Amino acid sequence: xxxxxxxxxxxxxxxxxxxxxxxxxxxxxxxxxxxxxxxxxxxxxxxxxxxxxxxxxxxxxxxxxxxxxxxxxxxxxxxxxxxxxxxxxxxxxxxxxxxxxxxxxxxxxxxxxxxxxxxxxxxxxxxxxxxxxxxxxxxxxxxxxxxxxxxxxxxxxxxxxxxxxxxxxxxxxxxxxxxxxxxxxxxxxxxxxxxxxxxxxxxxxxxxxxxxxxxxxxxxxxxxxxxxxxxxxxxxxxxxxxxxxxxxxxxxxxxxxxxxxxxxxxxxxxxxxxxxxxxxxxxxxxxxxxxxxxxxxxxxxxxxxxxxxxxxxxxxxxxxxxxxxxxxxxxxxxxxxxxxxxxxxxxxxxxxxxxxxxxxxxxxxxxxxxxxxxxxxxxxxxxx
Numbered sequence: 001x002x003x004x005x006x007x008x009x010x011x012x013x014x015x016x017x018x019x020x021x022x023x024x025x026x027x028x029x030x031x032x033x034x035x036x037x038x039x040x041x042x043x044x045x046x047x048x049x050x051x052x053x054x055x056x057x058x059x060x061x062x063x064x065x066x067x068x069x070x071x072x073x074x075x076x077x078x079x080x081x082x083x084x085x086x087x088x089x090x091x092x093x094x095x096x097x098x099x100x101x102x103x104x105x106x107x108x109x110x111x112x113x114x115x116x117x118x119x120x121x122x123x124x125x126x127x128x129x130x131x132x133x134x135x136x137x138x139x140x141x142x143x144x145x146x147x148x149x150x151x152x153x154x155x156x157x158x159x160x161x162x163x164x165x166x167x168x169x170x171x172x173x174x175x176x177x178x179x180x181x182x183x184x185x186x187x188x189x190x191x192x193x194x195x196x197x198x199x200x201x202x203x204x205x206x207x208x209x210x211x212x213x214x215x216x217x218x219x220x221x222x223x224x225x226x227x228x229x230x231x232x233x234x235x236x237x238x239x240x241x242x243x244x245x246x247x248x249x250x251x252x253x254x255x256x257x258x259x260x261x262x263x264x265x266x267x268x269x270x271x272x273x274x275x276x277x278x279x280x281x282x283x284x285x286x287x288x289x290x291x292x293x294x295x296x297x298x299x300x301x302x303x304x305x306x307x308x309x310x311x312x313x314x315x316x317x318x319x320x321x322x323x324x325x326x327x328x329x330x331x332x333x334x335x336x337x338x339x340x341x342x343x344x345x346x347x348x349x350x351x352x353x354x355x356x357x358x359x360x361x362x363x364x365x366x367x368x369x370x371x372x373x374x375x376x377x378x379x380x381x382x383x384x
Contacts, residue, residue, distance in 0.1 A: 002155070017124075131150075159270060202255060237253040
C-alpha cells in the first residue's frame with residue numbers, strides 16, 4: 001500500500017488548528033475516501049458515505065443524526081447533500097465542541113460556494129490529487145508519468161488494465177458525474193472538446209480557435225474549459241505580467257492535469273507510443289509542472305513568455321520569493337539566453353531546470369539543472 005503520510009499530517013494539523021471542519025477536495029477516484037478511512041473506519045457510526053443509501057437514510061434528519069456524535073466525524077461525497085452545510089455551521093458554533101468534521105467532496109463550484117458561504121471562518125480546505133512522485137518513489141517515475149497518478153490506474157497489474165481503468169473513468173465522468181454536478185452537456189460533445197484540449201496540452205489557449213475547430217460558439221468553449229478546470233481535469237496556467245518594455249503573452253496555457261488521462265485522450269497505449277509521440281515533450285512538461293506544484297505548494301504560480309521568444313515554464317512565488325522552473329526532457333540541458341533573461345528581468349532568486357537525468361549540476365550562477373527524481377527524495381529542497 002502506498003502511504004500518503006504528508007497528506008495525513010496536513011489533515012491532522014488542519015483538524016487540530018481549525019474550529020471544526022476540514023474540507024478535503026479533489027477529483028473523483030484520487031484516493032480521498034481511502035485517506036479518510038485512515039482517520040475513521042467505514043463501519044463506525046461516525047462515518048457517512050453519501051453514495052451509500054444507508055448513510056443517506058441516516059441523514060434524513062441531519063441534526064438528530066449528527067448532534068450527539070463525538071470525536072471526528074467523516075462525511076464523504078458531501079456535494080450530494082449541500083443542505084448539510086448550514087447544519088454543520090450550527091454544530092460548529094457549539095461550546096464546548098464535542099465533534100470535529102472531515103468532509104470530502106469532488107470539486108464542484110456548488111460545493112465550494114456552499115462551504116464558503118455557510119462555514120466562513122470555520123473551515124480549512126485541503127486540495128488533493130492522485131499519487132505524487134514523492135509518494136510512489138523515484139523508481140516508479142516512468143510508470144507514474146505514463147499511467148498518471150490516479151491510484152487504480154497507477155497500481156493496475158499491467159498496462160492493459162491501467163488503460164482500461166482510464167477509459168472507464170473518462171466514460172463514467174462524462175456520463176454520470178457531469179450530470180450529477182448539475183450540468184446538462186452531451187457526453188460526446190464534452191469528450192470531443194476534452195480530446196481537443198489534449199492536443200493543445202502545453203500550448204497557449206485560444207478559445208476562438210478551439211470553438212472554430214469544433215463548430216461551437218466561443219462562449220460554449222469557454223464554458224466547457226471552465227467546467228473541466230473546476231473539476232480538476234484541466235489546469236489553465238495564467239501568464240505573469242512583468243512591468244517590462246517587452247511585449248508579453250497574456251493568454252493562459254492549458255494542461256491536462258493527469259498525464260495518464262492525457263495519454264488516453266491522445267491515443268497513447270504503450271511506453272513506445274509515448275516516447276515516439278509528437279506530443280511526448282509536451283506531456284513531460286505537463287508532468288513536471290504538476291509535480292513541482294505538488295512538491296512546493298506555492299502561494300502563486302504562473303508562466304512567462306514574451307513575443308520575442310524569452311519564456312519560463314513556471315514562475316513560483318512562495319513567501320515572497322520568486323523561483324523560476326524550466327522543464328527539459330533531454331539528457332543534459334544547457335544554459336540558454338532565455339534562462340538568463342528570465343533570471344534578470346523577473347528578479348528571480350534562482351532558476352531550476354528540471355530534467356530526467358541522474359545528477360544535479362550548475363549551469364550558471366543561480367541556474368542549476370536538477371533531476372526530477374529530487375522531487376521524490378527532497379521535495380522541499382527546490383525552495384531552498
